[in-house]
Amino acid sequence: MGFQGTAERRFIRQARHGGGRCDPPASAVPAGSDGVVILRPTLANRLVYRADALGHIVLTASVNGAPVRFLVDTGATLVSLTTEDASAGLAHSELTFDQTVNTGDGPVHAAFAQLREIHIEQLEVDNVQAAMIDSLKQSVLGMSFLGRLKGFEMRNGTMTINW
Numbered sequence: 001m002g003f004q005g006t007a008e009r010r011f012i013r014q015a016r017h018g019g020g021r022c023d024p025p026a027s028a029v030p031a032g033s034d035g036v037v038i039l040r041p042t043l044a045n046r047l048v049y050r051a052d053a054l055g056h057i058v059l060t061a062s063v064n065g066a067p068v069r070f071l072v073d074t075g076a077t078l079v080s081l082t083t084e085d086a087s088a089g090l091a092h093s094e095l096t097f098d099q100t101v102n103t104g105d106g107p108v109h110a111a112f113a114q115l116r117e118i119h120i121e122q123l124e125v126d127n128v129q130a131a132m133i134d135s136l137k138q139s140v141l142g143m144s145f146l147g148r149l150k151g152f153e154m155r156n157g158t159m160t161i162n163w
Helices: 006-017 083-089
Strands: 027-029 038-040 046-050 058-063 066-072 079-082 099-103 106-120 123-133 139-141 151-155 158-162
Touching: 058 083, 066 083, 079 083, 079 106, 083 106, 083 123, 099 123
Parallel strands: 066 139, 079 123
Antiparallel strands: 027 038, 046 158, 058 066, 058 106, 079 139, 099 106, 106 123, 151 158
């Protein structure tokens, strides 16, 4: 039959009835001779970043093998690269700046591309839609990447990314 503790029963009940948050239970260490079972949270596939003094999450990722410094922006629809960062991972001659996108600074010219991959530490997401923007000063990690994750959360100045 196997172990079914309180956390596991709650998870199963929530999964069946759609109620509340549905996180997987902690992993159970088999009971010892005294019958005590230790629950340990599973920490695999999780990255944690602290916000800077301005409350921003800034991280370094690899785009098509080239390092890029990103500002994480959950309000941005797409991953957006500066032309300098784009040239590190893409052939600039292949980009056509014939699209207009609306930014916080107003409409700007952009070129759209699909990035082969974005790596952040041990996390890899393939085939990510992105925009290269002429006037962009900082590359932005937007929802075309973040939306492909299992989840992310910002709490008390810390961003947790799960996949």
